[in-house]
Amino acid sequence: MPGSEQDPRAAWPARLHVVTGKGGTGKTSVAAALALGLAAGGRRTLLVEVEGRQGIAELFETEPLPYEERRIATAAGGGEVRALAVDAELALLEYLDLFYKLGAAGRALRKVGAIDFATTIAPGMRDVLLTGKVKEATTRTAEGRRVYHAVVLDAPPTGRIGRFLNVTAETARLAKMGPIKTQSEGVAALLRSPMTSVHVVTLLEEMPVQETVDAINELTALGIPIGKLIVNATRPPLLADARVTQAELRRGLAAAGLPTERGVVAGLHAEAKAHQTRRALEESLRLDLAELGRPMVELPLLPEGVDRASLDKLTAALLTPQ
Template structure:
């Protein structure tokens, strides 16, 4: 049997670009002829938007060709379809399962028992990661665009969520199997953040919670970084006040530019220095988190397939 399929779980606070990072990581993993599956479990169809394809059904679809000829497939997992598949797989309830769906029982069950809902979502990812054809795993890697950092540990730790709901039976056995995969050496939970106080704090708290639950933390991905726009000399002059409005206005006048713009230029420079100081402080915080950190730049032209290739190149350390 081939080496176990890698599972990469990508989480992050809302607004940090978690889905974009998951897609770029899947693209990086699909290099050198590898076959990769990118899954989303929140029903937002974010993957379809990134790859500019029609909304994804509950079916694996090829969405891109990876570097050096790999293949990237995508799947949108929803709990209703996953439960119908589960009922057919374990109880052979084909038509009966669809009847339950029409009566709204499936939605009712997954609402009152969110632990069951998470088992169904992660269970489909588990099935894809463990699927075998011709004595080898179908996928070399599976990437999950997972829920936000605030609930990722609870989402992945399905055993504790089911403690009072299912102590025996097929769904309990499935939860146990999922937890074995979640804690396996081939699984990595990556956290996406930006260089702002709240997302960084949530990332550090998330690392602590995942570690406490014995879930394997991978990399911290700092997304949307921006280069400093103020030179070291200008920074020093702005900070000590020697770069004043009068001197800037004189230089602007000599260049044929309106000297009145001096105040705006100095204020903008001070804002940039302040932003750089805040980002530096957050980098220091992340440096102490005990996990490897990789940075991705803010791309000014937006995210398309070319941008995903560019970001994928920077995520090779995660592969």
């Protein structure tokens, strides 16, 4: 039941969930899994991408997403996930239309390349348009009720996230007054409010962990609320403290009726050793992450890869109290 103490979604209280992470850590899958989880039980969520990668369409195996909110999946208990790929140019036209009733003139502007020009010459403006659209969806109401219970943004990677979310600083350099400034201040206020939560996805590998630490420091300095650290693709804790000998392996293989020739025994032994080396490194990285003092959620490695069916496993793990 929404709002009840048992509701696992209580652990994800924000309305706007921004999911970032180093490239290759699986942030799109995590964002999709979160959107599915928060939609469970008859709710509606919006999953947004802003980088033109069509990662959501790839994941859900659909046609490329247009600049339009479309139902992309149904969630457990009758919920619905819609998806949107925000395009900066179209967002600008929409914005101009909304505030200046441009209509055909707006389309003419696009034809002569004005929109491309405007978003190119003032790159910060592009980000204001993208985050502005996200804000609009997050706060949109119909008949006095919010249209989306939650909005999940598949955001730019950790290396760019600070600049992307710090919209006012980027536009302040160019626009000292006027609607662009007002717009970016509105976005900035939402992004710094408790309605927003930025989650960082990482793997237990050195560079993603380093970038996670850097991103957390950067976002903290910017005053943007940080949510959870999501450790993706973790392996079960096998051979935690065991010392494995070849003799022991040979006995075990014999007991299980498997071949016991030297190649098999030595091969398994080497694999066990490599696994333990990797594990020790992962443990120390896990400690580095714990030092950040943020709630952590671990998601299992999916050996079969991530598709619509296996996303449910990630969703379940995200909503399981840890």
